[in-house]
Amino acid sequence: MRVSLLILGVGIAMVATPSLAGKKEDAYAKCAWDEAPVSAANWLTLPVPAKYPLPGNITREYALKQRLDAACLDRLIAEGISRPRALSAKKLRAALEQTRPAELVLEEEDPKAFVCFRYFENDTAMKNPAAVRWGYGRDMSKSQFGTTTSIFAEESGGGVSLSEDGGLEKCQFVRSDGSLVDA
Numbered sequence: 001m002r003v004s005l006l007i008l009g010v011g012i013a014m015v016a017t018p019s020l021a022g023k024k025e026d027a028y029a030k031c032a033w034d035e036a037p038v039s040a041a042n043w044l045t046l047p048v049p050a051k052y053p054l055p056g057n058i059t060r061e062y063a064l065k066q067r068l069d070a071a072c073l074d075r076l077i078a079e080g081i082s083r084p085r086a087l088s089a090k091k092l093r094a095a096l097e098q099t100r101p102a103e104l105v106l107e108e109e110d111p112k113a114f115v116c117f118r119y120f121e122n123d124t125a126m127k128n129p130a131a132v133r134w135g136y137g138r139d140m141s142k143s144q145f146g147t148t149t150s151i152f153a154e155e156s157g158g159g160v161s162l163s164e165d166g167g168l169e170k171c172q173f174v175r176s177d178g179s180l181v182d183a
Contacts (some may be wrong), residue, residue, distance in 0.1 A: 024076045025088070029095035031072035033175070037104045038176040039067045040096055044077030046178070048089045058115060060178030067174045070113035110138055112162040114183060116171040118162055126170055130162040140171045140183060 032040040046061035053062050118131040173178035 025091045025095040026099070027075040028068075028072045028092060029099045032068050032096060033099060033101055035071040036068055036176070037101070038106065039064055039071075039178075041100070041104055042099045042177050043068060044093060044096055044100075047092065048119075056117070058132070058180070062115075063115065063174045063180060064157075064176075064178040066115070066134050066136075067113040067176070069158075113174040114140055114171050115174065115180065116140060117171050119168045120162060121167055123168065126168060130167060 029040075043061065043064040046059075046064065047153040049059060049061040049065050052066050053059060088104075114134070115137045116124070116133050118133070119128065120130050123130075171183040173183050175181055
């Protein structure tokens with residue numbers, strides 16, 4: 001009997017509501033519904049995204065999270081720091097669920113989140129991304145959300161990766177449904 005009460009107590013403590021989610025998740029949720037309501041609604045229909053997908057394996061849920069970040073990342077950054085502390089996707093989802101408006105605005109053009117896939121120069125068909133960088137805005141030379149670079153094994157036992165300024169690149173915008181469209 002004590003064990004089941006203990007488990008029930010732990011289960012209740014883990015349920016996230018806006019009051020338990022935290023101020024930053026609440027502020028982010030409000031911003032998402034104000035700035036990117038279609039993207040926020042679509043993101044809630046998808047599973048929680050993987051933290052860092054491999055280049056070439058970008059899921060709709062991860063792409064949509066980047067689109068929401070383009071609109072609302074500043075709500076997560078405390079004054080005096082340059083990057084937000086870790087964000088719990090589960091707490092953010094709970095805050096979005098709790099604050100979902102009764103009616104959604106159906107048109108949404110911005111935010112302009114993008115992903116740029118970079119390839120080795122001999123991969124002219126652009127099939128195997130060696131690096132991925134995320135950002136927002138119209139200036140695709142800046143990568144505000146970071147870059148993921150793969151290191152490939154060589155036959156000699158070493159590793160090779162794409163240099164920061166080398167290779168071929170293809171950039172795409174993230175749509176409000178999480179799909180990608182050529183920039």
